[in-house]
Amino acid sequence: MRKPHKELRAEILAEAGRLVEGEGARALSARRLAAAAGCSVGTLYNLFDHLDGVVRSLNRETMQRLAASLNGADPGDAVPRAERLEALGRAYLAYGLAHPARWELLFRYRLETPAEAVPEELGALLALLRRVAGPGPSDEALIALWAAVHGIVELAVARRLPDAAEGAEGRMIALVIDAGVRGIAEGA
Amino acid sequence: MRKPHKELRAEILAEAGRLVEGEGARALSARRLAAAAGCSVGTLYNLFDHLDGVVRSLNRETMQRLAASLNGADPGDAVPRAERLEALGRAYLAYGLAHPARWELLFRYRLETPAEAVPEELGALLALLRRVAGPGPSDEALIALWAAVHGIVELAVARRLPDAAEGAEGRMIALVIDAGVRGIAEGA
DNA sequence: GTCGATATTGAACGCCGTTCAAACACTGGA
DNA sequence: TCCAGTGTTTGAACGGCGTTCAATATCGAC
Numbered sequence: 001m002r003k004p005h006k007e008l009r010a011e012i013l014a015e016a017g018r019l020v021e022g023e024g025a026r027a028l029s030a031r032r033l034a035a036a037a038g039c040s041v042g043t044l045y046n047l048f049d050h051l052d053g054v055v056r057s058l059n060r061e062t063m064q065r066l067a068a069s070l071n072g073a074d075p076g077d078a079v080p081r082a083e084r085l086e087a088l089g090r091a092y093l094a095y096g097l098a099h100p101a102r103w104e105l106l107f108r109y110r111l112e113t114p115a116e117a118v119p120e121e122l123g124a125l126l127a128l129l130r131r132v133a134g135p136g137p138s139d140e141a142l143i144a145l146w147a148a149v150h151g152i153v154e155l156a157v158a159r160r161l162p163d164a165a166e167g168a169e170g171r172m173i174a175l176v177i178d179a180g181v182r183g184i185a186e187g188a
Numbered sequence: 189m190r191k192p193h194k195e196l197r198a199e200i201l202a203e204a205g206r207l208v209e210g211e212g213a214r215a216l217s218a219r220r221l222a223a224a225a226g227c228s229v230g231t232l233y234n235l236f237d238h239l240d241g242v243v244r245s246l247n248r249e250t251m252q253r254l255a256a257s258l259n260g261a262d263p264g265d266a267v268p269r270a271e272r273l274e275a276l277g278r279a280y281l282a283y284g285l286a287h288p289a290r291w292e293l294l295f296r297y298r299l300e301t302p303a304e305a306v307p308e309e310l311g312a313l314l315a316l317l318r319r320v321a322g323p324g325p326s327d328e329a330l331i332a333l334w335a336a337v338h339g340i341v342e343l344a345v346a347r348r349l350p351d352a353a354e355g356a357e358g359r360m361i362a363l364v365i366d367a368g369v370r371g372i373a374e375g376a
Numbered sequence: 377g378t379c380g381a382t383a384t385t386g387a388a389c390g391c392c393g394t395t396c397a398a399a400c401a402c403t404g405g406a
Numbered sequence: 407t408c409c410a411g412t413g414t415t416t417g418a419a420c421g422g423c424g425t426t427c428a429a430t431a432t433c434g435a436c
């Protein structure tokens with residue numbers, strides 16, 4: 001009952017972020033996090049719904065940062081649509097490679113309660129994509145484009161691409177996006 | 189010194205597969221596996237290089253089964269290339285959805301030694317893709333096509349697709365492959 | 377000061393991956 | 407037949423994990 005809960009919660013989340021960024025996703029444990037935040041494991045469990053709660057909050061934050069990063073990378077509507085989308089794709093890749101531990105928590109961490117595994121902040125990302133792609137493509141096509149690019153980035157971040165693709169992720173993303181844009185142009 | 193090592197190794201791997209398929213990837217633990225295989229944890233560690241060794245062997249097997257499944261789904265060179273590739277994509281999706289625990293081990297399990305995270309059996313899969321796609325597309329384009337489809341399947345298996353894409357994974361794969369094939373046709 | 381109400385604590389439970397000294401089973405020679 | 411030597415198997419032990427919960431500490435209201 002010392003600190004307002006809001007503050008402590010925020011502090012714990014900040015420590016969790018530091019822990020994950022600094023020592024990897026596996027370093028995020030109840031005991032280590034409680035020690036870093038200066039409280040006990042019990043308090044941690046009072047403020048969050050198991051570790052899942054911490055990870056979910058962290059993932060919301062990560063998703064917001066990712067969306068902000070893409071927004072910052074959008075060159076604006078003065079440039080052709082394909083180029084804009086490619087810039088977004090490159091920013092998506094860059095964020096994943098720059099923050100592999102957060103990425104792992106966001107896309108590979110196995111939550112006990114699998115509901116809403118990726119936070120609804122994904123919506124903001126898809127909304128940005130919609131804004132850039134225009135009203136033509138269906139939601140399905142939009143999600144397919146995202147998922148396709150996501151596949152390349154996920155495999156790159158997880159270092160699961162064959163050697164032949166080493167360093168070619170950017171070109172591969174451009175390829176997929178160009179093909180997608182052509183598909184859109186022909187009305188998919 | 190009771191059983192030949194080869195036999196015991198195979199038995200352990202079989203039990204590991206049963207454990208994973210039956211109770212999920214997280215059920216694969218040294219103690220449970222040793223108990224299921226009727227040996228001690230020490231023997232397990234004599235036969236495999238940590239649990240990573242078990243997972244790697246399991247993943248090799250999974251990759252072979254996946255490749256076999258795709259081979260079986262290939263309608264042959266009598267049908268158009270796009271249709272063949274779509275059949276492969278659907279089989280890829282079907283395998284993932286049918287064996288989510290093996291899939292998780294193959295693509296989301298975090299190995300301590302990250303070298304060769306996906307086994308070289310991936311080569312067989314890419315070779316099949318090459319055979320179907322013909323000599324035109326570059327290795328990069330081929331890998332990009334695989335990774336794009338993989339993205340959709342991975343998100344579907346992990347249940348991380350937005351609700352709007354529920355049940356549309358097959359169509360999304362077809363979309364990506366059609367776009368890719370058009371890209372190939374125009375010489376990518 | 378007293379008293380509920382609320383927040384905090386940390387020991388305890390059962391599980392995990394991993395190691396390693398001791399116990400065991402087997403082989404060939406005496 | 408016994409024995410020494412070789413290699414295998416064992417399971418207790420270590421430290422860490424997520425999680426719970428009875429006991430403790432702290433608070434505002436009176």
